[in-house]
Amino acid sequence: ASSDVDDDVFSQIQQQHDIDRFISDHTEKLRLEVEERRKRQSRMLITAIQERVMKKLKEKDEEIHRIGKLNWVLQERVKSLYVENQLWRDLAQTNEATANSLRNNLEQVLAHAGDSGGGGAALADDAESSCGSSDQGWREVVTPQAQGSCGAQDNNKAVVVGNNNRKCRKCGEKESSVLLLPCRHLCLCTMCGSTMVGTCPVCLSLTNASVHVNML
Numbered sequence: 001a002s003s004d005v006d007d008d009v010f011s012q013i014q015q016q017h018d019i020d021r022f023i024s025d026h027t028e029k030l031r032l033e034v035e036e037r038r039k040r041q042s043r044m045l046i047t048a049i050q051e052r053v054m055k056k057l058k059e060k061d062e063e064i065h066r067i068g069k070l071n072w073v074l075q076e077r078v079k080s081l082y083v084e085n086q087l088w089r090d091l092a093q094t095n096e097a098t099a100n101s102l103r104n105n106l107e108q109v110l111a112h113a114g115d116s117g118g119g120g121a122a123l124a125d126d127a128e129s130s131c132g133s134s135d136q137g138w139r140e141v142v143t144p145q146a147q148g149s150c151g152a153q154d155n156n157k158a159v160v161v162g163n164n165n166r167k168c169r170k171c172g173e174k175e176s177s178v179l180l181l182p183c184r185h186l187c188l189c190t191m192c193g194s195t196m197v198g199t200c201p202v203c204l205s206l207t208n209a210s211v212h213v214n215m216l
Contacts, residue, residue: 098181098209105184168192169201181209 166176168189178193179186185202190212197207 094209098211102179102181102211177213179211179213180207181211183207186213 166186168174168176169187170192171189174189174191176186176188177190178188180188180193180197180200183200183203183205185200187200187202188197188210193210193212197210199205200207
């Protein structure tokens with residue numbers, strides 16, 4: 001009887017040991033599966049984060065490229081505006097110098113016109129230079145001839161007479177109101193003189209500026 005009891009106890013102990021080992025193996029298996037699942041989820045999460053980060057970086061690179069292109073366009077525009085500003089400044093200086101030259105010439109002509117001794121010659125030179133050839137100018141200067149002793153006191157005076165031939169040398173229809181520089185020929189109308197003229201139609205000299213003259 002004692003031997004049978006011992007066998008039963010040993011058998012129960014052996015069964016308990018097998019159960020404990022089975023539970024331990026199953027627990028270890030579950031732990032490994034959980035750990036593997038956690039690692040897989042971690043890898044998926046890291047991959048998703050990396051994809052989002054790469055997408056953001058690509059968008060930022062495209063934005064940087066677009067901003068760089070826009071910056072280049074703006075720089076080129078600034079350079080163009082600087083060159084254009086310089087050209088306008090040079091043109092303004094040229095026009096100012098031309099205006100000063102015209103003012104000085106006008107003052108000299110007025111001064112010469114006020115001189116009784118050389119007024120006629122100065123007016124004749126100015127008329128020949130400013131108005132073109134003698135046959136198509138807008139005015140001519142005629143020096144009266146001596147007519148005896150009674151007209152001796154008027155021999156040195158010049159008389160400015162007008163002719164009606166102040167038509168534009170380009171269209172031949174409208175009245176001339178544009179003075180070309182530096183030759184100072186008044187030979188174009190407002191419409192024909194509104195564009196840059198390369199050469200003067202009277203003397204064929206090169207022109208660099210023009211002035212609109214108000215004849216009223």
